[in-house]
Amino acid sequence: MQTLDNPNLTANNSPAFDTTIHRRKTRPVQVGNVTIGGGYPVVVQSMINEDTLDIDGSVAAIRRLHEIGCEIVRVTVPSMAHAKALAEIKQKLAETYQPVPLVADVHHNGMKIALEVAKHVDKVRINPGLYVFEKPTGDRTEYTQAEFDEIGAKIRETLEPLVISLRDQGKAMRIGVNHGSLAERMLFTYGDTPEGMVESALEFIKICESLDFYNIVISLKASRVPVMLAAYRLMVKRMDELGMEYPLHLGVTEAGDGEYGRIKSTAGIGTLLAEGIGDTIRVSLTEAPEKEIPVCYSILQALGLRKTMVEYVACPSCGRTLFNLEEVLHKVREATKHLTGLDIAVMGCIVNGPGEMADADYGYVGKQSGYIALYRGREEIKRVPEDRGVEELINLIKTDGRWVDP
Ligand code: SF4
Numbered sequence: 001m002q003t004l005d006n007p008n009l010t011a012n013n014s015p016a017f018d019t020t021i022h023r024r025k026t027r028p029v030q031v032g033n034v035t036i037g038g039g040y041p042v043v044v045q046s047m048i049n050e051d052t053l054d055i056d057g058s059v060a061a062i063r064r065l066h067e068i069g070c071e072i073v074r075v076t077v078p079s080m081a082h083a084k085a086l087a088e089i090k091q092k093l094a095e096t097y098q099p100v101p102l103v104a105d106v107h108h109n110g111m112k113i114a115l116e117v118a119k120h121v122d123k124v125r126i127n128p129g130l131y132v133f134e135k136p137t138g139d140r141t142e143y144t145q146a147e148f149d150e151i152g153a154k155i156r157e158t159l160e161p162l163v164i165s166l167r168d169q170g171k172a173m174r175i176g177v178n179h180g181s182l183a184e185r186m187l188f189t190y191g192d193t194p195e196g197m198v199e200s201a202l203e204f205i206k207i208c209e210s211l212d213f214y215n216i217v218i219s220l221k222a223s224r225v226p227v228m229l230a231a232y233r234l235m236v237k238r239m240d241e242l243g244m245e246y247p248l249h250l251g252v253t254e255a256g257d258g259e260y261g262r263i264k265s266t267a268g269i270g271t272l273l274a275e276g277i278g279d280t281i282r283v284s285l286t287e288a289p290e291k292e293i294p295v296c297y298s299i300l301q302a303l304g305l306r307k308t309m310v311e312y313v314a315c316p317s318c319g320r321t322l323f324n325l326e327e328v329l330h331k332v333r334e335a336t337k338h339l340t341g342l343d344i345a346v347m348g349c350i351v352n353g354p355g356e357m358a359d360a361d362y363g364y365v366g367k368q369s370g371y372i373a374l375y376r377g378r379e380e381i382k383r384v385p386e387d388r389g390v391e392e393l394i395n396l397i398k399t400d401g402r403w404v405d406p
Contacts, residue, residue, distance in 0.1 A: 020304075021273070021274060021275075021276055021303060021304065021305065022276045023039065023276045023279075024236060024248075024276045024277055025039075025245055026038060026039075026245050026246065026247040026248070026279055027214065027245045027246065027247065028040065028247075029172050029215050029216065029217055029246075029247055030122075030170065030172065030215065031043075031072055031101045031103070031122045031123045031171075031172050032072070032099060032100070032101030032102070032122040033099070033101060034071050034072055034101045036072075036172075036217055036247045036249075036279050036280045037217070037245075037246075037247030037279040038247075040279075041300075041305070041306050042273065042278060042279060042280060042281060042300055042305050042306060043071050043072060043279065043280035043281075044069060044070055044071050044072075044280070044281060044282075044293060044296040044297065044300075045070065045071065045072040045073070045074060045103070045249070045280055045281065045282045046065050046070045046073065046074070046282060046283075046289040046290075046292045046293060046296075047073070047074035047075070047076070047105075047282070047289060048061040048062055048065065048073060048074070048075055048289060049061070049288075049289065050075075051082075052075050052076070052077060052082045052085045052086060052089060053081060053082060053085050055085060055088050055089055055092060056092075058075065058085075058089050059089055059092045059093055059096065059097075061289075062075075062089070062093060062100050062102070063093070063096075063097050063100070064290060065289055065290060065293065066097075066098075066100045068290060068293050069293050069297065069308070070289075070292075070293050071101065072101045072102075072103055072122075072123070072280070073100055073101070073102055073103070074102075074103040074104070074105055074125065074282075075089075075102060075103070075104055075105065075121075076104070076105040076107075077104045077105065077106060077110075077113055077117050078107065078113075079113065080112065080113055080116060082113075082117075083104070083113045083114075083116040083117035083120070084116060086102070086104060086117050086120035086121055087119070087120045089102075089120075090102065090120050090121070101122045101123070102120075102121040102122055102123070103121060103122065103123040103124070103125055103174065104117040104118075104120075104121045104123075104124055104125065105125045105176075106124060106125065106126050106127075106131070107127060107130050108130050109130075109131075109132065110126070110130075110131060111131070111158045111159075111161070111162065114126065114131075114162045115161055115162055115165060118162060118165045118166055118169070118171065119165075119169075121171075122171055122172065123171060123172040123173065123174060123217070124162065124166060124171070124172075124173050124174070125173070125174040125176045126159075126162070126173065126174070126175060126176065126204075127176050127177070127178060127181060128155075128175060128177055128183065128200040128201065128203065128204050129177065129178065129181040129182045129183045129186070129200065130181055130183075131155070131158065131159065131204075132151070132154055132155045132158050132159075132183075140184075140188075141188070142188050143184075143185045143188050143189065147185070148185055148189065151183075151185055152203065155203070155204070155207070156207050159204065159207050159208075160207070160211065163207065163208050163211045163213045164211060164213075166213065166215065167211065167212065167213040167215070170215070171215065172215040172216070172217060173208070173213070173215065173216055173217070174216075174217045174218070174219060174249055175201050175204045175205060175208075175216060175217075175218050175219070176218075176219045176221070176249070177197045177198075177200045177201050177218075177219065177220045177221070177231075178221055178222070178253060179192070179197060179220075179221065179222035179223070179224070179227055179228070179231070179253075180222070180223065180253070182196050182197065182200060183200065186199060186200050194220070194227060194230040194231035194234045195234065197220045197222075197231045197235075198220065198231060198234045198235050198238055201218050201220060201235065202238065202242075205218070205244065205246070214246075216246045217246065217247050217248070217249050217279070217280065218235060218246050218247075218248055218249065219248065219249035219250070219251060220232055220235055221251045221252065221253045222252070222253065223252065223253045223254040223255070225252060225264060225267050225268040225271075228251075228252055228268045229268060229271060229272065232248060232250065232272050232277055232278075233272075233275075233277070235248070236248075236277055247279035247280065248272075248277060248278050248279055248280075249278075249279070249280045249281070249282070250268070250269045250272055250273070250277070250278040250280070250281045250282075251265075251268075251269065251281065251282045251283070251284055252264055252265050252267075252268040252269065252283075252284065253284055254284065254286075255283070255284050255285060255286075256285070256286055257285055257286040257287050258287075261285045261286065261287075262283070262285070262295050265283040265284070265285070265295060265299075266295070266299050269281050269283065269299055270299050270302070270303060273299065273300070273303050273305060274303055281296055281299070281300075282296070283295040283296050283299075297309065307340065307341060308340060309337065309340055310333075310336055310337055310338075310339050310340060310341075310342050310343070310344055311342070311343040311344070311360075312329065312332075312333060312343075312344055312345070312346065313343065313344070313345040313346075313347075313356075313357055313358050313360050314329050314345065314346045314347070315346075315347045315348050315352070315353065315356065317348045318348065320348060320349040320351055320352075320366075321348030321349060321366060322348060322349055322366030322367070322368065322369060322372075323348070323366055323372070323386055325346065325348050328346055328364065328389070328390075329346045331390050332344060332346050332364055332390055332393065335390050335393070335394060336393075336394070336397070338404070338406040339397070339402070339403070339404065342361050342362065342397075342402065343358075343359070343360040343361045343362075344360055344361065344362050344363075344364070344393075345357035345358070345360035345362070345363040345364065345365075345375075346363075346364045346365075347363060347364070347365045347366065348365075348366050349365070349366045350365055350366065350367055350373060353365040353366065354375060354378065354380070357375065357378075359377070359378075360375075360377075361376070361377065361402075362374070362375060362376060362393060362396065362397065363375030363376075364389060364390075364393055367383055370385060370386050371383050371384065371385060371386060372384060372386050372389045374389075374392055374393055374396055376396065376400070381396060382396075
């Protein structure tokens, strides 16, 4: 047998294109019973809108999200009373449902709140731009190194107790930088840039590391996709240089709603995932949080990173199409959408259809007027009248023992 010196070249010396996404190596970070990074599947997150002082409303909202596949649920804790309420929320979830991995968002000068909530949740998210909040001073134009370091020392002092608490409890922290809320001294030193975002995160990471705390997840969100892409890519570059392997939480902030909100989120999150960057994602829509979960799964499924639904391959239809493709695809989907793991193709004609089914498990292909052909892989199995097409497709899947009742 002929062997190749370079395994990336095929026999005729053309490059063998690699179609797998090689995920960046990251350290595993445990959040309740879910692991972010470390080669585990990309984790889906969202956030409830309820006021956490509303215990029952919050428990119900967390449960609703978890039941549809949200693996980590975030809540916001604007006050000490909210932080304390998390103890009850956590307990009620365990009693009436099951433990759900929870993250608490802490904002302005939130050290005391963070320390309280760290007792009740699995991960605390802090925003470096707000954790020690320096009020912007109107007349200031720069920070001297001494002033910069002085604030750095204050941050260290404020962050230390939280880091120690999380470290000792085996819990996690997200250092969540936002382009829109960089600290003033970072803005003056690095500008409103991806570099400023990355340096903000690194400053906090270094404090954590000096205290032997490594259960860290990083995010660098922005509402503009090119800024967000540049920030995450630069973070990866800097972490590589520094030998850091922290997992990344991806998101586009304020993506909006509807179709554009989904496309914008996909442009940002999907692009990075395709480069192997990203261990957990949140799609932020100005809609009910339940609407975010299907978008997350669609992005992951389209990239082949997770398989949570049937993969449908369908041609766009053209003059050769022998049936109403949109209607048939809808019917096929309704009948088979619960068969997670299968790939099913619906193609308009046998001229190009079978060749373009992309290795689907089953194919439904227009054969001649009034008739369709059913395929198993690339093999045509039978020709059936169009009005019995869906029924016969189900029969074929049943014959193969791959059918389950919905
Ligand atoms: S598979 Fe056939 S019907 Fe569908 S777009 Fe291609 S040529 Fe047209």
